[in-house]
Amino acid sequence: MKSVQISNYPHRMGGHCGSGALRDLLEWAGLGWDGPPGEGLVFGLGGGLSFMYMRVSELTPPIYLVGRNGDMELDFCHRLGIETERRQTDDPDEGWRWVADEIDAGRPVMIWADIAELPYLRVRLSNTRHDIVVIGYDERRGVARVVDNDREEVQEVPLKALARARASHGFPNPNRHATYPIRFPDRLPELLPVARDAAASAARNMRGTDATLFDPADLPADGVVASGLKGVNIFVDDLATWGDSLTDDQLNASLRVLPVFVEKAGTGGGLFRRLEAEFCAEVARLTGDRSFARAADVLLDCANAWSRLATYAAADQLDWRALVAHAEQLPSSEQRAVQALEEAASP
Secondary structure, eight states, X not given: OOEEEOTTOOOOOOSSHHHHHHHHHHHHTTOOSSSSOOHHHHHHHTTOXXXXXXXXXXXXXXXXXXXXXXXXXXXXXXXXTOEEOOBOOSOHHHHHHHHHHHHHTTOOEEEEEOGGGOTXXXXXXXXXXXXXXXXXXXXXXXXXXXXXXXXXXXXXXXXXXXXXXXXXXXXXXXXTTOEEOEEOOSSOOOHHHHHHHHHHHHHHHHHSSSOOSSOGGGSOSSSEEEEHHHHHHHHHHHHTTHHHHSOHHHHHHHHHHHHIIIIISSSTTTTTHHHHHHHHHHHHHHHOOHHHHHHXXXXXXXXXXXXXXXXXXXXXXXXXXXXXXXXXXXXHHHHHHHHHHHHHHOO
C-alpha cells in the first residue's frame, strides 16, 4: 500500500478557497512577479468578479448571494498560460485515480469538495465547489492529506469522507469528483497586459448576465434570480420587501446569513470586492499604473459598503430603515467600481 507526500508544500491561510489554492500552487511552482503573488492578485487575475442574488423558497435560508463567477480558477490559468482542465466523472474510482496519479508524479492537485462533508470544517451549509489541494495520501491508514484556505495546518481526511465530499449532490450542484490537473509554464506573462484583460473580464461580468457562479436554469422557476449590475438593483429592491414577502423564520434566517455571504463564506470580505481592490493595488505597485491605483480605491470603497451592510444586518437591535437606506447606496457604488475597472483595462 502506498504512502506518498509532497514535501515542503507552501501554504498560507486565505479568505477565498480558489484564490488561496492557486496562490499556494504558484508559489510551489516558483512563479510570480517580484515574489509569490498575494491572494488578491490571484483573484483579480481570474477576472471572476461578479454578482448573483437569488431568493428561492425551497432553499433554507431562502436567499443566496455571491460575488464571483463560476470559472475564475480556469480563467486564471488560461490567462497566464497554465495548462489545466476541469475533469469530472461519476465514477469514484476514476475520480480518485486522477488525484493519485498526480500525487504519484509529484504534483499537488486541486479538487472540489463539499464543505458539509469535510470533517475538519464541521459546517452544515453545503458548498460543492469548495477548492482544496491534495498533497499526499496514505492507503494503509486510509487518509488523504489536504490543504485548505480555512485551516493553517495540513488536514488528514479519511478517504471515504473525501469521496463523499467529491460526490456530493449538495448546493449548488453535484461536483462529480471535479479535479484540476495543472501543468505550469517556465515563466508567467508580463503582468500589466493580463491584468488589463482580467479587469475587462470582471467589468463584462457585471455588465452582463452570463458569468454567474452556476446556471440559473438549474434552480426552481419561482422566486428571484438576478445577476450583474442589474442584479444589484434587484437585490436592493427585493431586500426592501423581505418584511412582507418572507415569514418571520425566513426573515430572521436571511438576516443572519446575509453577513455570512458578504464577509465569511470564503469571500475575502466585502463580497469579494476587497480581494479585487487588493488585485488593483498590487498591479499598481508592481507596474506603476495609475488607473489601477485609482481602481483600488474605488473597489475598496465598494467593499466597505458591502461590509457596512453586513454590519447593519448583524446588529443585535436591527434598524430596518437604516439597513434598507444603506442598501440603496450599493448600485451606485457598484457602478463606480465597474467604471474604474473599465478605465484600468484601457491602455
